[in-house]
Amino acid sequence: MSLSDEEYDNENQGLFFGDEEDDSYNKDLEGEEDNLIVVADKEDESETSRMFKTLSSDDLEEEIRREVNDVMSVLELEYDVASILLRHFRWNKERLLEDYMDSPDKVLYESGGGRPSNNNFSSQSSVSEEPPTKKTRTVKASRSGPLTAIRSSLRLNAKTKKSKASIPQEIVGNTSPSTTTCEICCDTPSDPSSMMYHPRCGHTFCKSCWRDYTRGKVEDDRIINVACMQESCKTVLLENELKELLDENIFARYGQFIQDSYVLHDKSLKFCLYPACSHALRTKHQVNQTSILTVVPIATCTASTTPPSHTFCFNCETRGDHRPLICALATKWTNHVNEDAGSVSWIIANTKVCPKCQKPVEKNGGCRSDLEIKDASDKVSRSRADLEKWLFYYDRYMNHEKSIKLENQLVERIEEQITSLVNTSQMSWIEARFLQHAVDVLMKCRETLKVYVKKQHRLMLKDVGEGFKEGRWKFLVSVS
Amino acid sequence: MDARLRRVNKEIADCKNDKTSNITITLIDDSPFHLKGTFPGPEGTPYEGGIYDVDIVIPESYPFQPVKMKFITKVYHPNVSSASGAICLDILKDAWSPVLTLKSTLISLQSLLCSPEPNDPQDAEVAKHYTTSRSSFEETARYWAEIYAGAPPRGKGTKPPSVGKGTKERDEIAIAGLERAHVEQFETLGFERTKVIDVLRRLNYRGSNVPNISDDRIVEELLK
Structure with a gap:
């Protein structure tokens, strides 16, 4: 908050008692059974602009970049990794920093931002080689149980070599050129070196499968942290990896989805309610349960200069201006x-x-009525x-x-x-x-x-x- | 050839070649994308000895979207709907990975039968039964395995179950997992047996829960 206290007071005054008219209203209403009606009359545009800041898509991107840079410098991580962590923690920087300080390896593993070597953290993925039928196994939580069972029973394919996420990159890197058949589409590409692809975790599949997979995840499921295709591999694809795999227009939408999630998880931010307006508004004074009974946070998006003006209530998300009603x-x-x-x-x-x-x-x-009881x-x-x-x-x-x-x-x-x-x-x-x-x-x-x-x-x-x-x-x- | 078809063909062939897992995948109709998976009930569980059929539908965007599976054979299990056979399992939903195959998914179903997860149920009534009285639940699950999945009779329990898959009349009380004495107690009041079974099952009138439910409450429900 950059406003001084004085400015803040002025603003509040302006909001409640904008002019003489307001005072007279308040006199009329003195002694009401509830204090719901406090007149917040129309202020001029400058008032709104002091309460809200309109952010364009570029501004948002810039802001996100700043946030990621912050985390990056504090935790001494790469930009992409910091970005994955922030997205995983739903842009809650404080919680991310706190958790990361506690156990960086755990955070890196769970968010999927870690280098492949970090995946060693997963002690659960060390497979117990018991067959699934033994009763002792039932003690395990079923959520990891079935997967464990799969791993132990899938000894047929060459997959067993790779199914453990904990294999360091070098080893997989050595074996991957020999894997010429894509496990997913069962196709054998003629030129493995250019048609096979693996992200930094080293799980190799053919490029067209990676393309289909990432497109589905981004476009249909709107997932912004896209994990590796390998079962139980948590590694999240980096932005430049996605850029290589996705079509240009889908990658652009991916950027949009990141912004959407950023705005969604920041309570002081909201997208303009008007269709086809991509601007977001940031409120400088957050309203809470009590103050919303006296303040009407009407916001006007400055993106539109011609009528209809993009005016809406920041709190109840209705278009237009419903003042003086709260x-x-x-x-x-x-x-x-x-x-x-x-x-x-x-x-x-x-x-x-x-x-x-x-x-x-x-x-x-x-x-x-004649037939009805008269009383x-x-x-x-x-x-x-x-x-x-x-x-x-x-x-x-x-x-x-x-x-x-x-x-x-x-x-x-x-x-x-x-x-x-x-x-x-x-x-x-x-x-x-x-x-x-x-x-x-x-x-x-x-x-x-x-x-x-x-x-x-x-x-x-x-x-x-x-x-x-x-x-x-x-x-x-x-x-x- | 279509990548999806190629993959499904390979998966079916793989499954045929694998004699150790006891899992089979067969066609239901002409479509290669509508299949039937079959696996034996896991040992050491009430489902042991039963043969379980699973309906498999392969979606358009397979393997990037999970297969749709549901039990054809009726199963008494907290994570399987006793009415529709729908399954609650993470890898059939958001934990799906394109690397998983039909066979590995069927193996997961098999191990789901070993380790129920009553806190994340598909069938709330069955889950309640499971948490209230484990022994009674297992008895019921066993009875279901015997009458629906063709498991051999164990020869213990209160009454001898029918032999084979649905040959003789079925005991509705055992199917609902209730005590015969409880059902008869309310039957003597003049209520229909099916109604009594329905109400008692809904109220989870089993094991340690019995003292918590007053007779008046049950009669009230029965009169509704």
């Missing part, structure tokens, strides 16, 4: 809307309100009133939502309009842009109104002054 309430609203949407639209389409008892009545029959309790009528209110807000919310959808079509048409305007009148293209601006403003207003409706519903649930309520109500009726 995440918990915004999600609640969305869930309600999604859940109730079906039944509400059915009620609207198929029922009418009974003029006597105000219940929704299906149009195909009469109201049965509808207070609770029921209150619930009904609440539902009505909710429906009022829901209605308006959905209207805005629909308008936004319609206006999205408008955005597409506006481009044509501008072109035709430029062609038919004397207006220059830049002058004709006012149309575009108009639509942008309209969209923004719609978004704001949409959130405003949600917020109003929330406020309505609270015990606020009647006058205040009425005013807002009138306002809502008039704008919608």
